[in-house]
Amino acid sequence: MNQTESGPILTSDGIPLKVSLKKAERINKIRAFLLVLPLLAFILVTFLVPIGDMLARSIDDRQINTVFPKTFEVYKKWDRQGLPSEEVYKTMFFEVKNSEGYDIGKASTRMNYSKSGWKSLLKKSKRKFKKIEEGPYKEQMIAAEKRWGDIEYWKALGQMVDPTTMGYYLNAVDLKYDSSKNIVQQKENRRIYNKTWFKTFKVSVLVTFFCLILAYPISYLLATLPLKYSNLLMICVLLPFWTSLLVRTVAWMVMLQQKGVFNNLMVMAGLIADENRWQLMYNQTAVIIVMTQILLPFMVLPLYSVMKTISPTYMRAALNLGASPLHAFYKIYMPNSIPGVSAGCLLVFIIAIGYYITPELVGGKDGQMVGNWIAYHLKTTLNWGLCASLGAILLAVMTVLYWAYNKIVGIENIKLG
Amino acid sequence: MADKEQFVRFEKVDKSYDGEVLVVKGLNLDVPKGEFLTMLGPSGSGKTTVLMMLAGFETPTSGEIYLDGDPISSIPPNKRGIGMVFQNYALFPHMTVKENLAFPLEVRKMQKSEIDEKVSNALAMVELQDFGSRMPLQLSGGQQQRVALARSLVFEPRLILMDEPLGALDKNLREQMQYEIKHIHERIGITVVYVTHDQSEALTMSNRIAVFNDGKIQQISTPDVLYEKPDNSFVAQFIGENNQLKGKVKSINGNSCIITTDSGEDINALKVNINNVGDVSTISLRPERVAINSTEQFENVFEAKVKELIYLGDHIRTRVEVCGNDQFIVKVPNSYKDSNLQEGSTVKLSWKTSDSRALDLG
Amino acid sequence: MLKTIKATFLGLVSLAFVASAYADITFVxxxxxxxxxxxxxxxxxxxxxxxxTVENYNGGLGEIKAQVEAGNVTWDVVDVLPDxxxxxxxxxxxxxxxxxxxxNDLVVPPVSECVVPQIFWAYTAFYDKAAFPGKKPKNIKDFFDVKKFPGKRGxxxxxxxxxxxxxxADGVKASKVYDVMSTPEGIDRAFAKLDTIKDHVVFWSAGSKPLELVxxxxVVMALAYNGRIGAAILSEGxxxxxxxxxxxxxxxxLVAIKGGNEAEALEFMAHASSAVSNAExxxxxxYGPMRKSSIGIIKKGEPWFVKEGGNIDILPHMPTTPKVLKRAVIGDPVWWADNGAEVHERFGAWKGS
Structure with a gap:
């Protein structure tokens, strides 16, 4: 060996060892990369791109700027005191009249989010403007559709000047832009989202809590029973999984409604009076009962698989060391089952927070979750911007929860089995 | 106050799990205070069940167990004050080494300062002073083993049980730990009941060994007696290497007898476990007690054919055919005088009557 | 061997060719x-x-928008609500x-240039005769009057x-309803009226539910789709x-989705919206046909409703007979397209309050 002590170590053919090692490792790295490539591409296409698209939609506001570019140009000069000038009307007139295809339809849908009525205003105007030959246009437009003389419509346009908007996010938390783009509270009778957020979280937390309370002893039993019994019990736990969600939901209705099985039994047993039957259906109680039952397996499975790995000798050792069975359970068994508890809670909470069909069916007036509003706007109003912002907030909340969880418990402590 | 010789006492203890098979049959056993008693036997012989009954995790189906004179069958395990080292240590994975050691003391509501002192003493005893804040999984197997040992001792129990505690360690570490445990036992003089299926472990560590088979103690004795004077062929087989020669009892004369092997040779043997002329018997004979081409006088001398020589450094393991048994092993010391053994050659084997023990058929 | 493959291939090609002589559209x-x-x-x-190919959906434009935006249209003709x-x-x-x-044959003008007529359906109130042995509810005022007719409403x-x-129910004439609704006070008035039954309400979201509830x-009374009520009376007795x-x-x-098999779709829609089909x-x-001439066909053909053991008169169950129309509100989809989101949010707030 002729290298000095401080110099780099060389391989036998004189190349520095680190370089040589890197070279040898590179081929392995490339191979590893190629192996995960299909999955990476799959995740990119099915997960990252849609989420990116959703985030983009939640702030995108270009639909109408491209349809009325000139109007927005002259609109900026308007002082927003009285009605706009003839120039604004005139520009608007021609851009509506000469618009082609579906652009104006899409624009009107967007404009309708800011002020209800834009949709029919533009549609009717396009038809009626055909008859107007020459200026001045302001009076003729107002004569054709008197809403053109309503300053509120013009003010609403101001919210759409910029190509991006936070309006959808504001909407999702009961705020809005006023006509000069200040953030203000939504009209009182339209404040619905904050309440819905609160309700959604409350229900999800309660469902998670009840799932945990019910699943823990069952999982413990499953994990400690001999295999032939635990398999049978496991089938009982999973059996509801195999029946249709709708069938189960309807079954609960039959069970819980005021003239249903449960109330009938209570009346028959003389525990409650016929006219004082309990209201167990079509309210929050029903939502929580039914969702707890549906989501229970998602708590049992991770708990069970973690508990299965807790060696029974831990408990024996604790007893042997002098701990009472309760103390041993609390100090030894429970801490070791925490990874399963965390996994189960996170799983159930995440699923619960997005639930909407079941709550709507059994919840009556209390059955409106955030998911219901997303579905409503996705399907009926086509306000996908609002859907995206609601979805993005859900995503953000989950991310924050996950982050907090990682800080407090540590993500390596989550275990599905 | 109970008899010191009966610190632990099993009295006619039976145990059955399913009501059909007895895994422990009519066990009577006394363990004197301070003794290191090993229960040795193949798996399924009932030894672990006996240990679990003593620890309180299993209850005897009938009979009674006494500890220091008191019946303990109805005392729950956490009130028995018996320390135990489990097969896979059973260190609590979510607690540091110190917390593990402090656990039995906290349960007993000791003062914090007292706990700290006892914990560090216990750590010092197993030479792990610097590892107190580690998690168990950050320790090597041998270190975990020592922590488990320290934890079982830290609350000063009356009795320590060990359930194959060294089973998961590799050979070198196992031997080292055997001595450590033995020395700790000698130092603090605590009573130990140890379970293993490894006979050399049992021989190394124990004051007495109880050999279990089929739910019963076959023989209970000190290691040397057990090795040199097995009471029956199971014990002879189970402990140490052993040559067997089968035959029928030809005559009995006081303490000795003559057995005729199936191939017709008469062997002088010690009468141990046979009763009548005509019984079938197995003669047990330790390989190191057979002399090869010896000029001394022996009661038994036979011609044998060398079948195989295995060189093992300090001795040569020689397989020969004698008295109709071609699996007969002789250990020949690797000294100059015997170095001319050849496979296929004929040699003269000889042994004493007292070394050939006539046992049951086995 | 090669011959077999060739023959199979040709067979498949010709099969595809034959298949293309038929319409290949998906009707949702x-x-x-x-x-x-x-x-x-x-x-x-x-x-x-x-x-x-007939498929089912749960309404809404979400899937359709997704298909059109992705340029992968698999639905050709869809049955849609007017807004x-x-x-x-x-x-x-x-x-x-x-x-x-x-x-010129329609009861009301079409809501857009993209549609062909299907049917009129209706939200209407109903009850089980057994629930009211004495005086029976006659109008919507009674539905909103929980003093006169106690019990829950679906x-x-x-x-x-x-x-x-x-x-x-608050006294507005049926023909003036949308004028009132177009003022903010009108909506307030409607919600004030809804407040009077709020504590007596059971909500449903699936069409079969109000029938089960009654x-x-x-509940003693419920709103439901008239076709569901009719089916319960006619088929289940x-x-x-x-x-x-x-x-x-x-x-x-019915509408044809852009970018689907438009030619075949339009042909199918022409057949589906004919007076005969509407009546059929x-x-x-x-449910009531939208074409005036279809109603004529039905009237002439009564008993029109097909039932085993003898057909039944259908007109008494139709929401488009003159007797019903006189007191009915013809839903204004334009108003709902403009104001739907806002009112729906307010309704959500009302439900939850």
């Missing part, structure tokens, strides 16, 4: 008895009917159609029709009675 509707009636009335009777017919046409999701054939979880009915006695007051008539249209559908479900 709401499922259940309604789709069954469509199947019998004009899918099976169409010359290329064997090439029509969605407007929004979808505006957004360019639907193809425009030639409406000259039926334009209503749906969205705002459509409820606003209209509340206003009529049958089981969980239920003892239900309609309250034909402030019945809100909703239009139902009423043989199987008590």
């Amino acid at each position: 509707s709401w499922g259940g008895a309604y789709t069954a009636s469509q199947q019998k009335a004009y899918v099976d009777t169409w010359s290329k009917g064997s090439g029509v 969605q017919a407007i929004t979808g046409c505006d957004e360019g999701l639907f193809a425009k159609v030639d409406q000259s054939e039926f334009l 209503i749906h979880t969205w705002a459509n029709a409820l606003i209209e009915m509340a206003l009529v 049958s089981s006695g969980e 239920k003892n239900f009675e309609y309250i034909w007051d402030a019945t809100v008539l909703e239009q139902e249209y 559908q009423a043989k199987y479900i008590p």
Whole structure:
């Protein structure tokens, strides 16, 4: 060996060892990369791109700027005191009249989010403007559709000047832009989202809590029973999984409604009076009962698989060391089952927070979750911007929860089995 | 106050799990205070069940167990004050080494300062002073083993049980730990009941060994007696290497007898476990007690054919055919005088009557 | 060996060729008895009917928008609600159609240039005769009057029709309902009326639910789709009675999705919206045709509704007879396309408060 002590170590053919090692490792790295490539591409296409698209939609506001570019140009000069000038009307007139295809339809849908009525205003105007030959246009437009003389419509346009908007996010938390783009509270009778957020979280937390309370002893039993019994019990736990969600939901209705099985039994047993039957259906109680039952397996499975790995000798050792069975359970068994508890809670909470069909069916007036509003706007109003912002907030909340969880418990402590 | 010789006492203890098979049959056993008693036997012989009954995790189906004179069958395990080292240590994975050691003391509501002192003493005893804040999984197997040992001792129990505690360690570490445990036992003089299926472990560590088979103690004795004077062929087989020669009892004369092997040779043997002329018997004979081409006088001398020589450094393991048994092993010391053994050659084997023990058929 | 492959290949090609002589379109509707009636009335009777694949959906434009935006249109003809017919046409999701054939034969003008007429269906109140042995509720005022007729009411979880009915119950004339609704005070008035029954309400969201609620006695009266009530009376022999007051008539249209198999789709829609097809559908479900001439065909053909053991008169179960129309509200999809989101949010807030 002729290298000095401080110099780099060389391989036998004189190349520095680190370089040589890197070279040898590179081929392995490339191979590893190629192996995960299909999955990476799959995740990119099915997960990252849609989420990116959703985030983009939640702030995108270009639909109408491209349809009325000139109007927005002259609109900026308007002082927003009285009605706009003839120039604004005139520009608007021609851009509506000469618009082609579906652009104006899409624009009107967007404009309708800011002020209800834009949709029919533009549609009717396009038809009626055909008859107007020459200026001045302001009076003729107002004569054709008197809403053109309503300053509120013009003010609403101001919210759409910029190509991006936070309006959808504001909407999702009961705020809005006023006509000069200040953030203000939504009209009182339209404040619905904050309440819905609160309700959604409350229900999800309660469902998670009840799932945990019910699943823990069952999982413990499953994990400690001999295999032939635990398999049978496991089938009982999973059996509801195999029946249709709708069938189960309807079954609960039959069970819980005021003239249903449960109330009938209570009346028959003389525990409650016929006219004082309990209201167990079509309210929050029903939502929580039914969702707890549906989501229970998602708590049992991770708990069970973690508990299965807790060696029974831990408990024996604790007893042997002098701990009472309760103390041993609390100090030894429970801490070791925490990874399963965390996994189960996170799983159930995440699923619960997005639930909407079941709550709507059994919840009556209390059955409106955030998911219901997303579905409503996705399907009926086509306000996908609002859907995206609601979805993005859900995503953000989950991310924050996950982050907090990682800080407090540590993500390596989550275990599905 | 109970008899010191009966610190632990099993009295006619039976145990059955399913009501059909007895895994422990009519066990009577006394363990004197301070003794290191090993229960040795193949798996399924009932030894672990006996240990679990003593620890309180299993209850005897009938009979009674006494500890220091008191019946303990109805005392729950956490009130028995018996320390135990489990097969896979059973260190609590979510607690540091110190917390593990402090656990039995906290349960007993000791003062914090007292706990700290006892914990560090216990750590010092197993030479792990610097590892107190580690998690168990950050320790090597041998270190975990020592922590488990320290934890079982830290609350000063009356009795320590060990359930194959060294089973998961590799050979070198196992031997080292055997001595450590033995020395700790000698130092603090605590009573130990140890379970293993490894006979050399049992021989190394124990004051007495109880050999279990089929739910019963076959023989209970000190290691040397057990090795040199097995009471029956199971014990002879189970402990140490052993040559067997089968035959029928030809005559009995006081303490000795003559057995005729199936191939017709008469062997002088010690009468141990046979009763009548005509019984079938197995003669047990330790390989190191057979002399090869010896000029001394022996009661038994036979011609044998060398079948195989295995060189093992300090001795040569020689397989020969004698008295109709071609699996007969002789250990020949690797000294100059015997170095001319050849496979296929004929040699003269000889042994004493007292070394050939006539046992049951086995 | 090679020969076999070749023969198989040619066989497959010719099979594909033969198949292409038939229509290859996907027709998407709401499922259940309604789709069954469509199947019998004009899918099976169409010359290329064997090439029509029928699928179900739960309404809304979400899937359609996703298909059009992705450029992967698998639905060709869809059965839509009127406000969605407007929004979808505006957004360019639907193809425009030639409406000259039926334009003058419709009860109300079509809501957009993209639609062909299907049916009128209606939200109407009903009850089980057994629930009211004495005085029976006669109009929508009675539905909103929990003192006169105590007991729970079943209503749906969205705002459509409820606003209209509340206003009529509050004294607004059926023909003036949308004028009142177009003022902020009008909406306030409707919600104030809804407040009076809020504590006596059971909500439903699936169309079969109000029938179960009334049958089981969980509620004494409910709003429901008239076709469901009719089916329960006609097919299951239920003892239900309609309250034909402030019945809100909703239009139902067929549209062709842009970028789908438009040519075949339009051909199918022309067949489906003919006067005969419109009338034919009423043989199987008590919804009202939108074409005036179809009503004439039915009147002449009574008993029109097909039932084993003898046909039944269908007109008494129709929401479009003069007797019903006199007291009905014809739903205004344009108003709902403009104000739907806002009112729906307010309704959500009202439910939750």
